[in-house]
Amino acid sequence: MPRTLYPILRPLFRFTYFAFLRKAEGLGNIPAQGPFIFxxxxxxxxxxxxxxxxxxxQNRVPxxxxxxxDYWWGPWWTKPLRNWFATLLIDWRAPAKVLKQAAAALARNEAVALYPEGTRNADxxxxxxxxTGVARLALATGAPVIPVGYQGPHITSAADAIREFLFKRNTAAIAFGKPINLAGYRSTPVTRxxxxxxxxxxxxxIGKLCAKRPRLHECAA
Incomplete structure (x- = not known):
């Protein structure tokens, strides 16, 4: 979304906060400015x-x-929507490309958010x-990682959102954790x-913040 529109849409953001969120914790853990990674x-x-x-x-950080x-593939009008919602797309033919784009955003002192699960998980x-994309990006840029835990209904359509948020009042909770310090890895060769x-x-x-059990890689367990 263009930065100039954020002040204009601030009332909408506040409506979103009160209408769809029942709880937000750890807001003080969001850095006052970029670069950082959610x-x-x-x-x-x-x-x-x-x-x-x-x-x-919290901090006026887009x-x-x-x-x-595949969530954004479609007619010509999807491209302006991608820009509007500040979305960097993973090209599965060259998945490393999006990490370069994310690193460029961090170099501009902006923030980037990734979902390390890779897709929606209703478990x-x-x-x-x-x-490993988050780890690759953090190690390459030195940007701090802010873990986030989201708890809320599994919504896959606008109809789901209306039913769960507005009629059932099944709202969401988000918790922000303290920045994860990866400074100890800076001089370590990046291996699998x-x-x-x-x-x-x-x-x-992340698991601590959303009350879910993490699944760990066997060679790192």
Missing amino acids: ASNHVSIPDQWLLGTLSYL VWFVARD PRSLALGK ELLYEVTDRIMVE
Whole structure:
């Protein structure tokens, strides 16, 4: 979303906060400015919307979200929507490309959000095995990682959102954890084992915040 529109849409953000969120914890853990990385579990479509709203209301920090391209594939009008919602798409033919785009956003002192589970996960007890993109980005840029735990209804359509949020009042809760310190890895060669170790550290912290059990990589367990 263009930065100039954030002040104009601030009342809408506040409506979003009060209408769809029952609780937001750890807002003081959101840095006052970028660069930083949000790493969150992924339950439903509104995750991105609510996380971005809280980040802006807390410190006026816009967030770029890394998302699967199959969610945004479509006619010509999807491209302006992607820009409007500040979305960086994963091109499965060259998945490393999106990390370069995310690193460029961090170099501009902006924020980036990734879902290490890779897709929506409605399991109320367990997280999916974490993918290593967040670890790769954090180790390459030195940006701090803010773990995020999201708890709320599994929503896959606008009809779901209306039913759960407005009629059932089944609202969401978001918790932001303290920044994960990865400074100890800066001089360590980046290997598969290191990526798994860092990814698992991040997933453990996310699990604490959303009350889900993390699934760890076997070679790092």
